[in-house]
Amino acid sequence: MDNSATLILDKPKSEPVKEQPSRLRGFLAGVSSGVTKLCVGHPFDTIKVRLQTSGLNSRFNGPLHCLKQTIRKEGFRALYKGATPPLVGWGIMDSVMLGSLHNYRLLLQGNDPTVKLNVFQHTLAGAGAGITVSFVATPIEQIKARLQVQYDSTTKLYNGPIDCARKLVRNNGIRGLWFGLAGTMACRSFFSVFWGSYELYSRALRKTNLNEPTINFLAGGLSANNFWICAMPFDTIKNRFMTQPDVKPLRFPNTWSCATFIYQTEGIRAFYKGFIPCILRSFPTNASAILAFETTMRLLKNSGI
Template identity: 25%
Template sequence: MSATPLAASKPSPWLHFVAGGLGGMCGAIVTSPFDVVKTRLQSDLFRQKHPVVNVVGNGASGVVMGAPRPSNLLYNFVETGYIIRDIYREESFRALFKGLGPTLVGVVPARSINFFSYGNGKRIIADKFNDGKENSWVHLSAAALAGIVTSTATNPIWVVKTRLQLTQGDKKVLGGSWHCIQKILREEGIRGFYKGLSASYLGVTEGTIQWVLYERLKRLSESMDGQGPVGRWVGMLGSAGTAKLVASLITYPHEVLRTRLRQPSVNGVLKYTGLVQTLRLVIAEEGARTLYSGLSAHLMRVVPNAAVMYSIYEGLIKWSSSRP
């Protein structure tokens, strides 16, 4: 396993915080509609109301009760487009940005904390345990630490975002966060804000895989001869998108489990109460394939999101390092 020395020019620790938050904010705004679709497809509440989407698109809604539902990946991408269309037609354009308020409130600190923890964590770990050199083990340790810190700090925000995205209609799309917070506090207490935290910790593996793979692909791209500035930039974008794609495909089921755990109660009854219980119940009632519900919308969101986020982050870091 190769090891590389740390860059001679060290960016200020706060720059990781600012660059990560800015990149996360831009990516979240651009890809918000896909996030709404993904959350609804992951939830059995939405699946009960809209069990089948007709590709032919009869009628205004494109929903045909009882028709066979194709399950191939290509159809899933088509289905995502139809759901976006139906949300726009039946609920309004604003509904495509449901949960964007808490998403931004969550994304900015989450990405800031994650990039801050990772960027500075890998330097500290390398300095203390690896003679000041980076390698894949340093990247893995820093990524795991950053994931745990980020998940713990921001879980309440994601619970509110999920609850908002599971409501249908155009009621208080961006202004309902406070009402949602009060409802959770009143009905579930403080513990309600930490629903899905166990699945979030399970999802730390996704961030770990993503960071390690991104670092390896980025170094491979940078080592290629004959690249100009544009080529290096394209290589970085490809590295970020590819790393997120692979990490998402490997770890996606935790996303579905986390959404189910964050669902509101129905008639005062919580259907999903624990990580293992949720996994068993989903497989028993809906089959293992359901663990990949919403995958197409998720990939359509997170891959370009990662490219935007990492490009802004790397750009600011390189700009800081090049300053005299």
């Protein structure tokens, strides 16, 4: 054997290139999730918020009655009332939430994307992402909710999202936009349930012959149902607290007083007002959003981003 052949045989094999962590990928993919969520889910959200904030003497007999009355009196476009803040807001919120989720996962992985996290670690990353995004979500959700409960000329206080934001700041200062932050944090902390159960569902579904996009869709929808079963009471309190009349003294000075009032006047079932449209909305909206997120994540990864 000649020397050149020996050199070829003795040449050490090159090590596989280690995947480099991308801290930007989750933020970019989150935008696609937010836009998808708005298109699919906003009409359901409008019905949910109207039922949640209607109080004891509700003008609606249930979600179907609310849907019919809304369309009959205000037209189909009324289902997208308050959609402008989420159109921008959900893109921003999902970018922050899913981007921070991705980075919390990287932190728990020791900055090595190849490390497999356990279910508890996914749950912990979800809780951190939910609390982080609350600071962005609170002003967006407050403006959205206030616009959604404008039924007619007698209840119309704002001409649009900018007018609503301007009046809130004028009456309460810049901090007025974060009115209800504690309730938002309490509600969104249950993203721990979402992402913990998402990992469990994904593991179980991967034992089948389903492809990855289908697994993303099904696991996302099922996890969203788990989230809302746990978070719904806190979402009701948040929306009732945020949409109270902006006059001094406030009817509910804090979220606890709001929760106490709902329980004492309407009972425990009031915390689940709007649950049916919420669950009907939950699966298709979040299944589609997670599919968009995971697909975009794969595309960005394959593109080297």
